[in-house]
Amino acid sequence: MVVPNKTTDKMLRAFNDTLALLFAHKAGFFKILSRNDALSETELSEQMCIPQRSTSALISLFVAQVPPLVKKDENGKISLATEARTYLVPDSPLFMGGLIDFINENPDTFQPDVFAKQMREDKPHRPMFIEDKTFNQQMVAAMNGKSTGPASIWAEKLDLSNYKHFLDIGGGSGIFSKNLLKSHPHLKATVFELPYIVEVTQEFVKGTAVETVNGSFFEDDYPVADIHFYSDIFHDYAENDCIMLATKSFKFLPKNGRIILHELPFNDSKTEPLSTAVYNFSVIRWTHGRQYSQNELIRFLKNAGFSQIESIATGYLDWMLVTGIKL
Ligand SMILES: C[S@@+](CC[C@H](N)C(=O)[O-])C[C@H]1O[C@@H](n2cnc3c(N)ncnc32)[C@H](O)[C@@H]1O
DSSP states (O other), X not given: OOOOOHHHHHXXXXXXXXXXXXXXXXXXXXXXXXXXXXXXXXXXXXXXXXXXXXXXXXXXXXXXXXXXXXXXXXXXXXXXXXXXXXXXXXXXXXXXXXXXHHHHHOGGGGOHHHHHHHHHHXXXXXXXXXXXXXXXXHHHHHHHHHHHHHHTTGGGGSOOTTOOEEEEETOTTOHHHHHXXXXXXXXXEEEXXXXXXXXXXXXHHTTSSOEEEEOOTTTSOOOSOSXXXXXXXXXXXXXXXXXXXXXXXXXXXXXXXXXXXXXXXXXXXXXXXXXXXXXXXXXXXXXXXXXXXXXXXXXXXXXXXXXXXXXXXXXXXXXXXXXXXXX
16 A cells, blocks of 8 residues: 655645745735624635635635634635634734734745755854844744744743742743733833844833843843743754853842743654744754753753753643743
């Protein structure tokens, strides 16, 4: 019996899924459906100003996904499924449109020749953190889009009742701080960010109690805080920088202060999970880092002097917290 080419086929065709999602988002497919209970193919096609054959192809692709993004009823009317309502509609608190916009606006990120150059040269084709306001607005919105889901759940997993001040180091849009204050209003939360990012952070945290501080974690002292939180920071850097950051936190935290890493780690043999392996591909192309394993993250904290090190699944896909205490 011939083995079906399931994985090869899936991998070869995955770019169709990506292109369809990028285009549908840009053409207002999900937004239009969110404003209506259900639409016929013709109505949707007219409202998007896209020919019916193209509209129909998008619908079929989204209906056939598991779980689906779109449902089709017995009368052929189209409506959004729960996942699309949660992540692809601008009014949703978990909307991840910023990430889709970033990919749409930076098409070099998925061009085969750019990808080949990055792989051969083992370095990003352009720096990720630069003083360019437009790019930074897109980049922070993309980080926000990537983090809406994970940031909605992580804080439930830890008892932070004895702490006072949460420092969100490289906090980007501040989404982890914002969500934390909803469940832990006794905490003060500060995002520590590069000066040219802070102005974008401030737009995202407007109207909340989250504060911002300008600084570089490579150059500046940390302000006083008893929790140091790094979400998706260690994966941007090589091992020696990760150890430097953990050691710096150990120095600046008070006695009983806590460090928390929020990462999407590999297993020890780097064979799973698939979500990490895929993410790793994007990370190695944009940064000098990679996705670490849980044990590597634990080792960074141990080397820096932390005790009571634990790793805890956040419950959101494969995201993990690795945390330690300065005794
Ligand atoms: C991958 S993003 C993570 C953002 C956020 N923590 C999250 O998980 O959504 C990395 C963040 O680190 C910030 N960053 C990069 N270099 C930095 C530095 N030297 N000092 C402070 N922040 C920095 C970037 O501006 C960016 O917001």
